[in-house]
Amino acid sequence: MARIKDVAAAAGVSVATVSRVLNDSPSVNDETRRRVYDAMSALNYVPNAVARSLRTTATRTIGLIIGDILNPFFTELARGVEDEARREGYTVVMGNADERPDEQDHYVRTLLEQRVDGLLICPTAELTPLVQQLAEAGRPLVFLDRSIAGLDVPTVRSDGASAIAELVRHLREQGHRRIALASGPATLSTGRERTEAFAAAMAAEGLELRPEYVRPGDFREGSGRRITAELLDLPEPPDAVFFGDNLMTLGGLEEIRARGLRIPRDVAIASFDDVTWFKHIDPPVTAIAQPAAEMGRHAVRLLLSRVNGRPAASAVLPATLVIRRSCEGKGS
Amino acid sequence: MARIKDVAAAAGVSVATVSRVLNDSPSVNDETRRRVYDAMSALNYVPNAVARSLRTTATRTIGLIIGDILNPFFTELARGVEDEARREGYTVVMGNADERPDEQDHYVRTLLEQRVDGLLICPTAELTPLVQQLAEAGRPLVFLDRSIAGLDVPTVRSDGASAIAELVRHLREQGHRRIALASGPATLSTGRERTEAFAAAMAAEGLELRPEYVRPGDFREGSGRRITAELLDLPEPPDAVFFGDNLMTLGGLEEIRARGLRIPRDVAIASFDDVTWFKHIDPPVTAIAQPAAEMGRHAVRLLLSRVNGRPAASAVLPATLVIRRSCEGKGS
DNA sequence: TACCCTCATGAAATCGATTACACGGAGGAG
């Protein structure tokens, strides 16, 4: 491929001048500039970002590590990140941690080697030493969706507490009393928060929260299915199940369907995370929607603040309840 | 951040030796190697891939440009690409073309600047001069999902012809005669192929294909909805509609639901592309499944062949019909 | 005419790695 030197030779100028043209420096004569452009297109010149990055120590690249690329929530998040980064002239390098700390660390390492200007992480359950060290070294870092206690890292997440309170009230109004929670892992902030908000909401509505009705999963389809089976096998199975995320809801649907049960007559369901196709399910699924794309965009804004040496404050965006038919009363 | 020079100083060796340790060169004394490793971890040394790439002219990075990150088909494709690339020690840099030629070209340019070792493209409708030039320059390039005529570029796609034939037979057996197609754009190879296979299948089953029943969309939700509306507004609306991809199916579901029609009693539907949640739709949707993840993995294998100077042959993977209830006969 | 600016440009150092080549010492063969 053509190098800056070749362009310089073809245009009859020095490499310094070509570089000035590349970087829109004002102190280049118009006629010279034109000659340089001509040479560039004649040679199909593509500037080498690798060399430029080495010299400038900036790559105009940010890393994004998500929990699971097949989860539509993360996909929408990624979409928001992409859009905003693109707007600011940054490229996103994405890694899929598959909810595993070792995969997460693999990508952190790779992205650090590639010298991304900043890092956006949806942290997995465990705080790994690598991530901790990164945070303590003060590198531009923003957590997304999930927070980690004790680390001073700006975080963008959504607050589902009030939506969960609304949901529990809705369930009670529809006549449901024995409400179960198939939650995320207690090791994840999102898992804990949703569990706590649910417990608080149950208390507020004067409903009893039985210990056997609260079961932690791992935010993946399999655990949703397993937990649903366990709940339905209980001597006194719940009226309604609230799932911690959309994949666990999918697992729950699977199990309920396999048993030939009817929603909401036999058991009502609700989901944290809304996804497009919930409205086409039989019956349409009541869900709590997070502003995923906006979370992604906001996180990029924070990260670029940090990259440019400006401060960044954590943000909490509201989640909202979307009522559909999967929680309707037994009588209806 | 610590540089190789710092590590060398701390370990009391030259940079060449540190570099040899980094690259697992056998000709380093064990004791020396240990000292170098100690120095590296004491300094939290992270090798600079930018500098390495500049010197070696390889980045161990591949670019992937997909049509739409919110389309689960592409997501699964991306997952397959990621997995295989990771296995081979490559990082994937992904760009979302949003089905727009200009966005696609933007990412092609950016990825070229970043000097990715190879490029995986799901080409948008138009063949842009940039992509054409790339192909002609013989750069490592593989097309995914969609092919472009007249270019000698290895392509990985799936063949839906036999599955479409099966589907049409199934529809006929279920008593459907007036079958419509909400297809993809004729400018896309996938759109054309599915349309042709459908026409051939209709002929093979002795069914009439009315011109007003074949309408091209753009593989996005909106066009699925619009076409469905147009079809249902026809003086003699179709019995069954076959959608060109999962997003168009989603649009169709939307419109059918909005009109209060019942599937399959009022109109039967089937989809190209299968997605997890089709089996939970009311009623479960008959679909043609593409091996998306495997397509992604295969494409990476081809691309890395090309990167390493070996030849790569195009591949066609079979798509399979998954029968569910959305096409059942009116009487059943 | 002498002096000082400004403007456009070039020469060369630099970023952090890899790698060709050189070199010194140890050990074996004759």
Add this chain to the structure above:
DNA sequence: CTCCTCCGTGTAATCGATTTCATGAGGGTA
């Protein structure tokens, strides 16, 4: 004892850009 090999290591060139500093031409002012 001399010569040759091989092993482990170091020196320095190199990749392709950016950027500092120097320079020369041209124009205005005293």
